Amino acid sequence: MASVQIDDLHLALGGNPVLNGVSLELADGECVALLGPSGCGKTTTLRALAGFVRGDRGEVRFDGRSVDALPAHRRNVGLVFQDYALFPHMTVAENVGYGLRMRGQSRSAIRASVGEALARVELSGFEARLPAQLSGGQRQRVALARAIVIEPDVLLLDEPLGALDRKLRDGMQVELKRLQRELGITTLIVTHDQEEALSLSNRVAVMFAGRIAAVDSPAALYRRPPRADVMAFLGRANFLLVTLDPAGVSAGVETPMGVRLRAQPADPLRVFAARAKAQLAIRPEHVQVRRASANAQTGEFSASVVDLIYRGALAEVLLQASAAGGPVRLSADLPAEGLNIQRGDTVAVRLPDEHCLIFEENGA
Amino acid sequence: MRRSELVAHPLERLIAIAGWGAMLFLLFPVVFTTVVSFGAGELIEFPPAGWSLRWYAHIGEIHRVGAAVLYSLLIATCAGVLATLLAIGVALCLVRLPVPGKAVIGALVTSPVAVPIVALGIALIQFFIWLGISFTWYSLLIGHLVLVIAYPVRTLVASLSLSNPALEEAAASLGARPLTAFFTITLPQMKPGLISGFLFAFLISFDNYPISIFLVRGALTVLPIEVFNYISQNFDPTPAAFSTIYTLLLALIIVWAERRWSIISLSVASEGGPGGKRSDR
Numbered sequence: 196m197a198s199v200q201i202d203d204l205h206l207a208l209g210g211n212p213v214l215n216g217v218s219l220e221l222a223d224g225e226c227v228a229l230l231g232p233s234g235c236g237k238t239t240t241l242r243a244l245a246g247f248v249r250g251d252r253g254e255v256r257f258d259g260r261s262v263d264a265l266p267a268h269r270r271n272v273g274l275v276f277q278d279y280a281l282f283p284h285m286t287v288a289e290n291v292g293y294g295l296r297m298r299g300q301s302r303s304a305i306r307a308s309v310g311e312a313l314a315r316v317e318l319s320g321f322e323a324r325l326p327a328q329l330s331g332g333q334r335q336r337v338a339l340a341r342a343i344v345i346e347p348d349v350l351l352l353d354e355p356l357g358a359l360d361r362k363l364r365d366g367m368q369v370e371l372k373r374l375q376r377e378l379g380i381t382t383l384i385v386t387h388d389q390e391e392a393l394s395l396s397n398r399v400a401v402m403f404a405g406r407i408a409a410v411d412s413p414a415a416l417y418r419r420p421p422r423a424d425v426m427a428f429l430g431r432a433n434f435l436l437v438t439l440d441p442a443g444v445s446a447g448v449e450t451p452m453g454v455r456l457r458a459q460p461a462d463p464l465r466v467f468a469a470r471a472k473a474q475l476a477i478r479p480e481h482v483q484v485r486r487a488s489a490n491a492q493t494g495e496f497s498a499s500v501v502d503l504i505y506r507g508a509l510a511e512v513l514l515q516a517s518a519a520g521g522p523v524r525l526s527a528d529l530p531a532e533g534l535n536i537q538r539g540d541t542v543a544v545r546l547p548d549e550h551c552l553i554f555e556e557n558g559a
Numbered sequence: 560m561r562r563s564e565l566v567a568h569p570l571e572r573l574i575a576i577a578g579w580g581a582m583l584f585l586l587f588p589v590v591f592t593t594v595v596s597f598g599a600g601e602l603i604e605f606p607p608a609g610w611s612l613r614w615y616a617h618i619g620e621i622h623r624v625g626a627a628v629l630y631s632l633l634i635a636t637c638a639g640v641l642a643t644l645l646a647i648g649v650a651l652c653l654v655r656l657p658v659p660g661k662a663v664i665g666a667l668v669t670s671p672v673a674v675p676i677v678a679l680g681i682a683l684i685q686f687f688i689w690l691g692i693s694f695t696w697y698s699l700l701i702g703h704l705v706l707v708i709a710y711p712v713r714t715l716v717a718s719l720s721l722s723n724p725a726l727e728e729a730a731a732s733l734g735a736r737p738l739t740a741f742f743t744i745t746l747p748q749m750k751p752g753l754i755s756g757f758l759f760a761f762l763i764s765f766d767n768y769p770i771s772i773f774l775v776r777g778a779l780t781v782l783p784i785e786v787f788n789y790i791s792q793n794f795d796p797t798p799a800a801f802s803t804i805y806t807l808l809l810a811l812i813i814v815w816a817e818r819r820w821s822i823i824s825l826s827v828a829s830e831g832g833p834g835g836k837r838s839d840r
Contacts, residue, residue, distance in 0.1 A: 245728070245732055246731075246732075247728055247731075266731070267728070267731040267732055268730075268731045268732075268733075268734050268735055268736055268737075268740075269734075270732075271734070272732055273732070274728075274729065274732040276725050276728075276729060278723070278725065280723060280725040280726050280728070280729040281729075282726060282729070282730075282744055282747075283726075283748070284747045284748070284750075293730070293733050293735070293743075294733035294734050297730075297733055297734035297735050297739065298734055341729075341733065342732075345733060345734065
């Protein structure tokens with residue numbers, strides 16, 4: 196086991212810059228999810244850790260020692276590929292034992308370790324099967340067993356649940372988490388699925404355009420993202436253009452719907468100019484909606500229900516409010532049970548101050 | 560919808576008839592030869608007046624048939640093995656390496672009809688004379704090699720394109736050196752391509768007349784030449800008996816190899832040419 200430091204990694208592939216100064220640290224035994232849209236460089240970062248590509252600039256260190264000069268086969272990194280990359284001509288036992296064979300272990304030692312690894316992923320008894328005879332979920336477990344049996348310093352998972360269907364994903368998610376906790380291997384999970392990232396890791400690093408945009412615990416990153424684009428990528432969010440009070444951001448913001456809110460800047464150190472334009476963001480689950488009544492309360496504004504999208508436990512309510520400079524659209528997640536509003540209704544909407552975040556106007 | 564169904568139906572029938580017609584046309588020589596080989600008469604007749612197996616016993620009468628079989632086996636085996644080994648390198652280059660102009664190289668190497676065989680034969684003769692190499696079994700082997708290498712290249716390119724490059728990375732991440740990864744992972748993935756490539760090369764070489772006739776001198780001889788010589792001097796069904804056995808053996812080998820390694824689908828899969836399907840990362 197080892198800690199990992201990625202230090203200002205730059206890399207261009209075929210003339211295109213892919214990594215533009217990636218810096219990320221993983222503490223020994225920590226599980227970090229690297230989350231980003233496709234093409235953001237997250238897989239390339241993983242490949243740089245594995246030793247398949249080398250940065251043009253910057254450094255990768257395991258336990259403080261540079262591994263840039265080490266080829267992939269000497270890095271002791273466990274890797275689970277997105278498509279698992281099981282050796283099709285080898286049985287499950289041969290697949291899992293391959294890394295131990297390369298380390299020159301004896302047959303009996305290999306057999307024992309393979310049995311143990313397969314037991315860990317609950318695949319005992321599958322030793323003699325070929326990958327083609329396994330289901331997707333089973334292949335995933337074999338790939339995992341093959342990666343952990345070599346007792347790697349670092350475990351790299353490339354979209355580990357991407358190829359599984361919904362139900363299997365939920366099961367594997369729990370199991371991956373259990374395994375990571377039990378083994379305590381430093382783990383990097385590369386994913387574009389924010390739910391996967393939030394649920395599997397101790398920390399989430401959000402990556403855009405070859406750079407790490409934000410790193411924090413899943414809860415902190417979800418609740419208080421430092422940047423608007425991070426907030427938009429991690430779950431859903433409503434964004435509104437607002438005007439800051441002349442007395443400064445702490446004095447409140449003027450929304451286009453006419454209500455004033457006392458929202459907090461996402462970055463407490465950020466200084467906003469008075470009367471500046473800014474972005475206000477709020478998660479749909481924090482938008483409060485109630486049926487309009489005659490006695491409107493302060494802080495509420497009225498909106499009409501444009502559509503209702505049923506999502507099981509929640510219903511997403513699409514709202515349209517009239518505002519200065521054209522109507523504003525918002526979405527609100529409400530418990531589906533006991534929902535007493537319908538399309539076309541007029542409702543009273545409140546954006547609670549404590550859930551509103553202020554970002555710079557340009558999105559950063 | 561209904562209109563197009565009405566139009567399509569007779570057309571489909573026509574295509575089916577044409578297909579069956581073509582198949583019969585292709586099969587006819589085989590059927591003809593097989594039937595003729597069982598004839599009792601001194602001359603080739605179709606259909607034969609009487610039936611006999613005596614022409615099968617007569618195969619040994621073909622001039623130097625023993626030596627010709629041995630030489631043909633030697634040349635075909637060597638050509639098959641060498642072509643397959645060379646093709647491993649070519650296929651690896653074409654599929655895995657960023658070689659400039661690889662589409663052109665691939666098209667040239669994988670297309671045995673790119674150069675007419677007569678031109679190839681003449682070129683080989685002049686080449687050997689220019690080099691001062693005597694016309695013996697190894698110059699014939701070189702000639703056959705040029706002719707047959709396209710087949711293993713084709714099948715190996717196909718099986719390499721079908722195999723996942725991530726497998727080698729997986730092997731590397733598990734601690735395999737590049738050469739170990741090649742022998743334990745890449746080469747086994749190429750196995751169907753190796754087998755079928757060798758088989759095609761072997762059979763094309765074993766069967767070849769035009770290149771051999773250019774390059775065979777003196778004591779050296781190969782089976783197709785002796786069979787042809789026999790036909791040009793005799794008109795009995797002995798060559799038909801020989802052909803029947805040969806066709807049967809060939810069919811058995813191909814059916815067995817197809818069942819085991821689906822070699823035919825592999826050689827069809829390579830039609831797109833090297834680098835056609837897989838996009839490089």
